Amino acid sequence: MRQEDLQQMRTLRLFDGMAESYVESMLRASFLQRFPARVELAREGEPADFLHLIIDGQVEVYASHHRRETTVSILGPGQSFILAAVLLDRVYLKSARALSPSRILMIPAEAVRQYFERDVHFARSLGIELAIAYRDIVKELKNQKLRSSLERLANWLLARNTETGASGRFALPFDKKVLAARLGMAPEVLSRSFAALAAYAVSVDGSSVHLQDIDALRKVAHPSAFIDDPAT
Amino acid sequence: MRQEDLQQMRTLRLFDGMAESYVESMLRASFLQRFPARVELAREGEPADFLHLIIDGQVEVYASHHRRETTVSILGPGQSFILAAVLLDRVYLKSARALSPSRILMIPAEAVRQYFERDVHFARSLGIELAIAYRDIVKELKNQKLRSSLERLANWLLARNTETGASGRFALPFDKKVLAARLGMAPEVLSRSFAALAAYAVSVDGSSVHLQDIDALRKVAHPSAFIDDPAT
DNA sequence: TGATATTCTTGACTTTTATCAAGCCATTGA
DNA sequence: TCAATGGCTTGATAAAAGTCAAGAATATCA
Incomplete structure (x- = not known):
């Protein structure tokens, strides 16, 4: 070594x-x-x-x-x-x-x-x-x-955003296929969930994510300290 | 004390x-x-x-x-x-x-x-x-x-049977409502799952359960040591 | 015991998620 | 440069599970 x-x-x-x-x-x-x-x-x-x-x-x-x-x-x-x-x-x-x-x-x-x-x-x-x-x-x-797949994705995005400095912009750290598995859904469902989140100002281009309205996203996500906060 | x-x-x-x-x-x-x-x-x-x-x-x-x-x-x-x-x-x-x-x-x-x-x-x-x-x-x-609700129920029955002495007969240790929650399904789904397991010689009367064909039940359940065996 | 509440079951329906299939797109490598 | 591969998206469909409602069975308790 x-x-x-x-x-x-x-x-x-x-x-x-x-x-x-x-x-x-x-x-x-x-x-x-x-x-x-x-x-x-x-x-x-x-x-x-x-x-x-x-x-x-x-x-x-x-x-x-x-x-x-x-x-x-x-x-x-x-x-x-x-x-x-x-x-x-x-x-x-x-x-x-x-x-x-x-x-x-x-x-x-x-x-x-x-x-x-x-x-x-x-x-x-x-x-x-x-x-x-x-x-x-x-x-x-x-x-x-306790959550639907859409909510899991929304919360994952919020958490990832916080982790990476809360700039509203970040890159997916692995393939969408892997993210889908991580979130417990089929890849097709992830695709559709991303599409659905466009209505909440989430834009995705390849692996770049841009959250343009965090408050709107939080309303879909219903984040909870007792699920999402790594420090709790 | x-x-x-x-x-x-x-x-x-x-x-x-x-x-x-x-x-x-x-x-x-x-x-x-x-x-x-x-x-x-x-x-x-x-x-x-x-x-x-x-x-x-x-x-x-x-x-x-x-x-x-x-x-x-x-x-x-x-x-x-x-x-x-x-x-x-x-x-x-x-x-x-x-x-x-x-x-x-x-x-x-x-x-x-x-x-x-x-x-x-x-x-x-x-x-x-x-x-x-x-x-x-x-x-x-x-x-x-990794399992459907029917499989979860089938495996729970097998495990409970083993726990209670493998006689094929045992009583549910709590209300079906609670069992449904424990297994992660709505009470209605539990009812229907019990009904579906009748085809595999599972008979239920109130809280008494009788497993009349363990092998058949195992075929639906696909039990795994890495999920069901408390000693593993 | 009878009245009341609760649990359980069943049917009809909706929502959520998975599956299959096809096509698109980006990357890689000869 | 082009072919090929794998990843991603979209549509159509199916399966699984949840919801709502009503009635039956069962338990609780005064």
């Missing part, structure tokens, strides 16, 4: 407060792996071998069942995935694939469990991390069950 | 391995509260005051948004709720109401956070607990997004 990569990884939130020698020894046991786009990083049903930590790139987490597939989340640098399976030594409930060329820090599951037992700070970090992940997925369940 | 209640609570999984004096002091700070049916135990949006632990009774956890409501889970004795909000000192994302007269052990959020910092074993217990809760809700999200 390169020196600067190591330096970056030591500062990961997960390692906060952890004894330095432990962090070092955990990192020594880990691999920084490079993956091309489209590669499968984890497969539903397989035993949890590694905790995955995204250093670089975009990863889609999804699940399949009976010829259907659904995207659970799309993650970026600094985020980890399948922590729960690793901690409990169970099989993955979700699969993951790289959306873009990615660099992933792979920490052996065995090491994660070991240091969970050995280091109080690490145990607490994992607890906090899991609590956050839990709340995120509760929000996602509410988003799915 | 009565002596036998105290005894029962000391053995809760959450307290496993925790220093006895800590358990005692945590219990001393807590209340064992009795609630009649229908009472609201926690309300979405309010700051997390207590970790709730069900000693007795049935609790429905649900969320509301914009005139819609959805049930997230129905819990029984030994289960806790809204742990994540307590640990992170955030507001509740879900509400909870008693479905039956219930006794709830209410542990002050402050105490939970304190002992999370103070006692390693408790911190680990919470981590494990959160990991399990996380996986449960991932399964629920998959159940919702």
Whole structure:
């Protein structure tokens, strides 16, 4: 591993407060792996071998069942995935694939469990991390069950706008196909939803989005802190 | 608190391995509260005051948004709720109401956070607990997004049958209205789904269910360990 | 017990979402 | 430059689920 990569990884939130020698020894046991786009990083049903930590790139987490597939989340640098399976030594409930060329820090599951037992700070970090992940997925369940697809899109646009500086203009960070999956609808439905939002001054050209009337959009979206606010 | 209640609570999984004096002091700070049916135990949006632990009774956890409501889970004795909000000192994302007269052990959020910092074993217990809760809700999200309402009902029946001893006969543990909410469908849809399952030898009379051809039912249900198996 | 309320079922209908098919458009690469 | 590929859009249609209304069954309680 390169020196600067190591330096970056030591500062990961997960390692906060952890004894330095432990962090070092955990990192020594880990691999920084490079993956091309489209590669499968984890497969539903397989035993949890590694905790995955995204250093670089975009990863889609999804699940399949009976010829259907659904995207659970799309993650970026600094985020980890399948922590729960690793901690409990169970099989993955979700699969993951790289959306873009990615660099992933792979920490052996065995090491994660070991240091969970050995280091109080690490145990607490994992607890906090899991609590956050839990709340995120509760929000996602509410988003799915309490909203129509049009509302989900409208809220996603508002959230994305806020994330990117609230300028009213931003680019879609991935293909519309992927966005559709992320929002839990067929690509055709996404197309139609975008068309419907034109009435609320949402204009889309390729991957550039322009929200020209945030207030109008908010009226369709009915945003709620208890679903949409990442800080809540 | 009565002596036998105290005894029962000391053995809760959450307290496993925790220093006895800590358990005692945590219990001393807590209340064992009795609630009649229908009472609201926690309300979405309010700051997390207590970790709730069900000693007795049935609790429905649900969320509301914009005139819609959805049930997230129905819990029984030994289960806790809204742990994540307590640990992170955030507001509740879900509400909870008693479905039956219930006794709830209410542990002050402050105490939970304190002992999370103070006692390693408790911190680990919470981590494990959160990991399990996380996986449960991932399964629920998959159940919702990857299945039709008929499939959800069929799988719920199979799971309930297994839970109750696989005799093929069992009683619904709550009103059909509540079951419908639990499965994410309107009561009318549940009625029709039951009617549709008659073709697969499922007979329902009031709250008694009789599964006369498990294999046939499994063919409609397509059960999956990664959604339905509580042990996976 | 009878009165009342609630839950449950069924029918008719609407809305939402998915599916299939065709065509367009942009990107890529020989 | 052109062909090909994959992504995106649009139309037509189907399937799934929700809503409204009415009546039947069941539970609750004075």
